[in-house]
Structures are given as C-alpha cells and as structure tokens.
Amino acid sequence: DIQMTQSPSSLSASIGDRVTITCRASQDIRNSLAWFQQRPGKAPKSLIYATSTLQTGVPSRFSGTGSGTDFTLTITSLQPEDFATYYCQQYNIYPLTFGGGTKVDIK
Amino acid sequence: EAQLLESGGGLVQPGGSLRLSCVGSGFTLSTYWMTWVRQAPGKGLEWLANIKQDGSQKYSVDSVKGRFTISRDNAKNSLYLQMNSLRADDTALYYCGRSHVVDLWGQGTMVTVSS
Numbered sequence: 699d700i701q702m703t704q705s706p707s708s709l710s711a712s713i714g715d716r717v718t719i720t721c722r723a724s725q726d727i728r729n730s731l732a733w734f735q736q737r738p739g740k741a742p743k744s745l746i747y748a749t750s751t752l753q754t755g756v757p758s759r760f761s762g763t764g765s766g767t768d769f770t771l772t773i774t775s776l777q778p779e780d781f782a783t784y785y786c787q788q789y790n791i792y793p794l795t796f797g798g799g800t801k802v803d804i805k
Numbered sequence: 806e807a808q809l810l811e812s813g814g815g816l817v818q819p820g821g822s823l824r825l826s827c828v829g830s831g832f833t834l835s836t837y838w839m840t841w842v843r844q845a846p847g848k849g850l851e852w853l854a855n856i857k858q859d860g861s862q863k864y865s866v867d868s869v870k871g872r873f874t875i876s877r878d879n880a881k882n883s884l885y886l887q888m889n890s891l892r893a894d895d896t897a898l899y900y901c902g903r904s905h906v907v908d909l910w911g912q913g914t915m916v917t918v919s920s
Contacts, residue, residue, distance in 0.1 A: 699867075732906050732907075734850070734907075736850075741900060741910040741911065741912050741913055742842075742850065742900070742907075742910050743910065744906075744907055744908045744909070744910070747906045747908070753908055785849065785850050787850075787852070787906075789905060789906050792864045793852060793864070793865070793866040793867065794852040794855075795852065796849060796850045796851065796852060797849075798849050799849045799850075
C-alpha cells in the first residue's frame with residue numbers, strides 16, 4: 699500500500715498567516731492527490747483534487763502544488779474558519795490511502 | 806442542493822452484522838462512483854471501499870475484504886455497506902462519499918462494536 703506522510707502533524711498559526719502543509723507519498727502517484735478539510739465535529743469537506751484543482755466554492759486562498767511524491771497545500775492569509783484538520787489522499791493506486799492529518803490551531 | 810444521508814449505525818456485539826445505507830438527493834447517484842470512508846474516534850480518515858456506477862467494479866481495503874460488501878441500488882439512489890464479523894476495531898464514524906475522489910460527504914453514521 700502507498701503510505702502518505704503529512705508534516706507537520708500540527709501547527710499553530712495566527713489569522714492572516716501563510717500556512718504550508720506537506721504530503722509525501724511512498725511511491726510515485728503522478729498528480730492523483732486530493733486535499734480535505736475537517737472542522738471539529740464535522741464531516742470532511744473536499745478542497746482540492748488532481749493536486750491543484752479547487753473544488754467548486756473553495757476560496758482561492760487555498761492552493762495545491764506538487765507531482766510524483768511531494769505535494770503541498772498552502773493557505774494564504776489564514777481565516778478563522780480555516781482552523782481545522784487537513785488530510786491528503788492519493789487515488790492513483792488501490793487501496794486509496796489518506797495521510798495522518800495536520801491539525802491547524804490558533805496561536 | 807446535493808446531499809448524502811447515512812443511516813443504519815448502532816451498537817453491535819463483536820461478531821455481529823450491520824447494514825449501512827446512504828441515500829443521495831439533489832443529484833443522480835447512478836452517474837457517480839460511490840465511496841465509503843470511516844473514522845475511528847480521535848483518529849484519521851480511512852478509505853474502505855468504492856463501487857462503479859453500474860456496480861461492475863468494486864474495490865476495498867484489505868482489512869475489510871471478506872467481511873464488508875459494498876453495493877448500490879441506483880433505482881433507489883442508494884449505496885450500502887454490509888458489515889459482517891464486526892470487531893472492536895471497526896468502531897468508527899462511517900461516511901459515504903460521492904465519486905471516486907470524494908467531492909460530497911454525508912454526515913456519517915456511528916458504529917460501535919462492543920459487548
């Protein structure tokens with residue numbers, strides 16, 4: 699199975715900060731990488747697919763880059779509603795696998 | 806507005822069975838791959854299984870193969886997860902999702918496996 703490793707596992711940031719989360723795959727997954735946001739007590743929300751394509755309605759302060767094994771999610775100018783846990787997922791090879799998550803909380 | 810609504814969760818003894826259902830509304834479920842994902846208490850997301858539009862292809866994670874079966878009834882706009890031989894480590898919130906790369910999530914249904 700492909701292992702997805704996210705770093706950091708948690709971070710503290712302030713409103714307006716730029717935040718970058720990294721996701722590394724144990725083998726080449728091309729650009730088959732998605733990002734999800736999960737607020738406490740809520741269902742996940744889909745943010746990005748195909749590494750960099752925003753789902754409908756996702757604010758442009760979210761962006762994704764990468765290819766192969768190394769990917770990043772960047773949030774420019776962090777907003778109060780962005781404090782959440784973020785997960786990456788590869789969908790290139792079965793079984794599909796998620797990263798362990800990155801919790802973004804308030805500094 | 807497109808929505809997914811799961812049901813069928815509950816408390817079950819180890820070795821028991823449950824059937825989860827997921828009903829879609831506001832969109833035509835038959836045109837999408839559908840997915841099940843779970844989340845154990847305080848843990849991350851775990852992809853479980855998905856199924857093609859016509860049910861002709863199904864994939865699942867090894868930990869549930871032979872125990873869980875994904876199926877669908879497009880006429881009822883519904884997705885199912887039959888769970889047999891349940892174990893304590895199957896305790897989780899179970900989500901259904903629309904599409905191979907989930908773009909719409911349900912609110913989840915809780916399954917607790919305990920004696």
